[in-house]
Structures are given as C-alpha cells and as structure tokens.
Amino acid sequence: MPIPNINILRERSAYFNSDAVSNYLKPKMKVVEKVKSNSASGIAIQVQNLSKSFGDIKVLENLNLDIKPGAFVAIVGRSGCGKSTLLRLISGLDQAEVGSISYDGNPHSSINGDARFMFQEARLLPWQSVINNVRLGLKKTDFPKALNALQQVGLDARADVWPSVLSGGQRQRVALARSLVHEPRLLLLDEPLGALDALTRIEMQGLIEKLWREHGFTAILVTHDIFEAVSLADRVILLNDGKIDLDINIDLPRPRQRSDVELNRLGEEILQRILTRPVAS
Template sequence: MNAVNPLSQKQLPQKQLPQQLKKGIPLALENVRKRFGDREVLKGIDLRIPAGQFVAIVGRSGCGKSTLLRLLAGLDEASDGQLLAGSAPLESAREETRLMFQDSRLLPWKRVIDNVGLGLKGDWRPKALDALAAVGLSDRANEWPAGLSGGQKQRVALARALIHQPRLLLLDEPLGALDALTRIEMQQLIENLWQQHCFTVLLVTHDVSEAVAIADRVILIEDGEIGLDLNVELHRPRARGSARLAALEAEVLERVLSLPAQPPEPEPVSPLPTQLRWAL
C-alpha cells in the first residue's frame, strides 16, 4: 500500500488567532482512583504529562478512559488521589480547560457566530470571527447550525473552545460520528492548531489508527490501570499507510484486542456544576 500524506490533500483556508494561546498545562495524576459503589473503575492511576504534549487514551469500552477524562474535566470527582496542574490542584486551571464531545452541542436557535461567542461579554464578535476563520468557517458565521454538516458542526465546537484560549483541551471522541474523509480533515485541523498554539491535548478515542497518527503518546487503559504507555516517535507530518505507523498501530491494537470486554462505565449520579460548561 502506498503511503498517503494527509497534508497533500486539499486544505481549507485557515487563519491564526490574532493572539497566541498560552503554553499548555503540565498535568500530574497521583494514585487516582474512582469508585462507583463497590466497583472500582480507576485503580491508582499515576501519570505525568508535560506541558503541550498531545496524548491519546485508548482502550476497550468500559476500561475507564472516559471516566478519567471526566475527572480531568471536573465533571466528576476522584475517590482518592490527586489531580494536579503543575504543582497546584487541577481545579485552579478550570477556566483554562475546555472539553469537546462527540456531539457538537450547538444551540439550534442561535446562529453559528452566536454559538461560538456563547457566554462571552463585551465586544466578542471579532474574536468569534477570528476563531471561525481559524477552523475554516468564517463564511458560515451567520448560518444556522441545522444547515451545517457533521464535520462543520464539530469545527464550530472547536472554534467555541479556541475563543477561550485554552491551555488544556480535552477531546471525548469528538470525531467518532464523522465519515472517514471528514474525520481525517478534522484530525489534521486539530493537529495544526495544536502545533500553532502549544496547548496540552488529551484525546479519548476508540480508533487506534487515529491515536498513533496524531498523538505524541498513546496510553492504553486496561481494566482501570495503565497497561501501555507508548511514545510515538515519528516526524510530522506523518505519512498514513507508512510501515512504521502501521507497526505502531498493530502493536497497540493487538494489545487492545487481547483484553476481555468490560461492563460500561457508570455515569455520575448527579452532575457537578461544571457539567453545564460543555466546550464553552
């Protein structure tokens, strides 16, 4: 199979945000545990992530990866252990953290630009236009969400996160519902914006090929524990279909498929206030 470089495909026009985002947040998780009744979903996670690193978290359904992301986002609380932003509690970085879901969660009664600027005060419209330009959608600012494709809706959700200049971007399967070509375009867009602005990224995905294609590091969660921590030491842009990329994908996928399926991860009984933030 010939290697395909996604950067050789047609690029949508993009514009950098006028102000560079601050450098990413370094993260430290120390003996993090999460229990739901008698079931322990996370079993003493120890993890350090340098500022600006792009980390993909993979694993079988029910392994604990989504629970881990919820703890980092402040949507739930750990039963034990510490989550730190540098040397401070992670709570101190909540205003600099944004979360994207598989569902774009756009308000259908608001135009695209109003969804991007949702919750902002003052003269926010120029910033919203710049954020839309950064994701290639400045010409759709005054349209309604119903007129957008799935990929375009996720671009709007990404713009809504970028306008807040995050230092930590958490991605919960944001591309899972997209078709294959749109998914590659969105992977490329997220990678380009990360390279420009140096925020820290944690991506939860079921797609091992996606993980090795865009992340610096792939972490496999096995039954609530870190089973594999793999550095992806490949130059960017990465050639999809290359032998080295395929070998890394096979290494992770073989480990994932060797594991038994787990019961679904429980949802929090009652939402914390930060659950209302979405990707705002």
C-alpha cells in the same frame, strides 16, 4: 436559508466595514504568529493515585499519570475501560473519591477557564447562530476574536446560519472554534470524531493537529480508533480495566503519512495488545 439575529448582521457588517477589523482578519499568518508566541502555554498535569467507582464497579484503580505541558496524549482502550471517566476527572467535570489531580502543580477540582472540553456531540445551542455559539461566554467586544476562530476552522462564511443546517463535521468544527476562542491551555477531546464519516474524520484530524501546533495547548484525546491515536499523538496510553496497560511515545515526524510503515507497526502493536487482553467483566 434562515434569517439570523438581526443584531448580529448589523454588528458583523459594521465590523466588516471597519478597516481595523478587515486588517485583523486578512493576514492569517500574523494571527498564527501571535498565537505561537504563547506556545509554551500548555498545562502540565499530574494525576496521583486516582480511583473512581460507580457503585460496586471500579472504573479506575490507583492511577498515576504525568503529562508534559504542550503534549498531545491519546488515551485508547476498549469500551468501558475508563478512558472517558479519566478525561472527565482530569477536566474537573466529575470528582474522584481517592487521589488528586493537579494543573502545573496546583490542585485542581472543578472545571475553569484554563481547560476546554469537546464532547462526542457538538452540543451547540440550536437557538443561536453559529457565530453566537462561538461567542458563548465571551465579552461583546470579543466579536472579532470569535470570527477569527471561525475562520481558523474554515466556517467564517457560515457565521450567520443556524446549527441545524450544518453537517455533523461542520458542527464539530464550530464546537472546536468555540473551544479555541478562549485560548485554553488544555483541550480535552472525548471522542469528538466518533460520529463522523471516514473522510470528515481525516479532515478533522488534520485540523486538530494544525491548531494544536499553532496554539501550543496540551491536548488529551480519548478515542477508540488506534490509528487516529498513533497518527495524532506524541504519546499513546492504553487503559485496560482501569489501569495503564501500555504507555508508548510516538516519535514520528509531523505531518505524518497515514501509510507510514512505523506508524502502522505501532498501531498494530497496540491493537494486538488490546485483543490479547480478556474483556473486562
């Protein structure tokens, strides 16, 4: 095992020795309740007349979309349908030529502390230990917060190792902890599970759903896996050729069973819809 930053070890053991922190860490239920208290904290998003093109290719065309605070929305579609572009525009990482995006009614242009983005790759800093990755951009005194976030994704025991020794799923869990430690009001997920194996995906889906229910942020998930979309989201939006082709609510109780008949029927319906559409040129 690699030898992590000595300062961290010292800092950590100091925290573990203090009663305040062990009390802080032990009662997990308390933490959950504390977070639930600001569960009305999700952001409402309005997308109006949004258009974006790369050179001659129109990726999004005159798109309108309203997302309720605290909703879990999944965006699906063929590769190249513009779903990732839409997510990046909503986040403020990229800018649209035409149209506007507002958070809670206020115009939004560049990414800020309210929103966090999870990429397909974990994008951890390889030269920082796991805990230091979670602490990125945090104040020094927020160390217990970071440790708590790691605990929520079940990786507090791996706090002091380098990211390179973790599996792909563990790295994405660290990335998830890093996003959540800032208590975002909006979490944008750009196929974060795309590169994981089937079993790890199911575990990660469960974890994301659990944390979303506990924290109450608005979540927008871009995925190419229709069944992932219907099992996680309240609402699934199908993009085709830069336009919304289908927009359906999924009113199924949670936690959802993967074998649920209605869930599979909805998934099949969306899939058929995609397959009947011609491939965008």
